[in-house]
Amino acid sequence: MATQNDSPKQNKRATKCSVFLYNEPNASQSMICHSEFFVERLRYEKPQVFTDLVLSNITRLIDLPGEEFAQLTGDSEPRLPSSSSNGFLRSFNFLKRKEKRVVFGAPLTEEGIAQIYQLIEFLFKNLHVEGLFRVPGNSLRQAALKEMLNAGADIDLETGDFHPNDVATLLKVFLGELPEPLLTHRHYHAHLKIGELTLFDDNGDKTNVPDKERQIESFQLLLMLLPPANRSLLKLLLDLLHHTARNQHANKMSAINLATMFAPHIIWPKNMVARDLQGDIEKLNNGVAFLIRHSQKLFKAPDYIKDYAKAHFLGSKALQSNDDMLLGSGSDDGSGAAVASAYPSPSVRSNTEKSSESLSYTETALRELYQQVNSMPESAKKKKLIRKFEKQPGLTPSAESRSPFTRRHQRSRSFSGIIKKKVLGSQLLVGKENGGSPPSS
Secondary structure, eight states: OOOOOOOHHHHHHHSOOEEEEEEETTSEEEEEETHHHHHHHHHHOOOOHHHHHHHHHHHHHHHHHHHHHHHHHHHSOOHHHHHHSOHHHHHHHHHHHHHHHHHHHHHHHHHHHHHHHHHHHHTTTTTTTTTTTTOOOHHHHHHHHHHHHTOOOOOOOOGGSSSSSHHHHHHHHHHTTSOOTTTTSSHHHHHHHHHHHHETTTTTTTEEEEEEHHHHHHHHHTTTTOOOOHHHHHHHHHHHHHHHTTTTTHHOOHHHHHHHHHHHHHHHHHTHHHHHTTTHHHHHHHHHHHHHHHHHHHHHHHHHHHHHHHHHHHHHHHTTGGGGGGGGGTTTTTTTHHHTSOOHHHHHHHHHHOOOOEEEEEEHHHHHHHHHHHHSSOHHHHHHHHHHHOGGEEEEEEEEGTTTTTTOOSSSSSSHHHHHHHHHHHHOOOEEEOOOOOOOO
């Protein structure tokens, strides 16, 4: 096992490269792969192996009693705080919305995310607005915008018909009307437990100082267990809120202010009010604020997960040839390399956190969304979504032929163009074997 005295230079060298050359057996070409390639491959090809790997490491970091662990795995229905409100009307309204097959109030889908991304894209351009997400917008304009989104319209929000406060409020409404919180009921207790992770003093006693390193690692693992659509939207949302908080000098919205606005919509159990949650409200708000502050680190797989996934497909020799397998150097025969990699030292985790990734998390989320759409069964809905991605601005109707709310300006960066550029520009680069290299940009 590695120790705190391992050479920082060695650890840095082991983590600074985010791509590698991969030769598929019996293939005539080699691929330049992102470091997460085998993690995603394990997720989709061996889902049970992937889930067991992640769960085994979560339980190493946080204490989940049998019932709470069963809720996390889905073996038991989530036990949530009892609600003092009557949820019948909400449930009835949800059934009505579900019959209409609309975006708002319907289960989260790739189609819904594609529509809501229009709001997120617009808000990224208006981070300077004071009180963003706190100041309510105009209810009539919000109703009109909501109707267009439900109808699947491709909307140009830069015409001035809508204020950023209209759009920000409607984003919260969308999240609040999801049948289940974005972070899911199954993960509720795990989020509370992660918030309780603190450092130990020299005597081995717990302190009140949060253990940020373990919290980040725990969230990295927990978020890997989210449904793909939830994870994709969460990436986009947290990236937006992170950059909103970075502009708090202009908008007056800090991470904790934003968390107070969004926690009821993304993590509070449905049909709950503040009095139902009692002492958990502060924990939930602080937890969401932590997600916002550290969002740029939370969607990376820990190094030992990447190592295990790579070894699963390439064999243990691939692991033993890497410098980062100093983690397993305590074993003379090397037989415990793959197992030892599941328990990295704090020094290695620290260097992992500091390593840079070439892809932004917004781009990663969009790429995953595009891939999910491509994997859908052939249908009219799939064709419509693909057209959203691939449609060129020059093929859209002229601004004069549109209603005041839906007319589009000829922009160099349309909604579909941005997604297409980010998605297709981040795909695997394929080069010739024996001398192939990534194409120059």
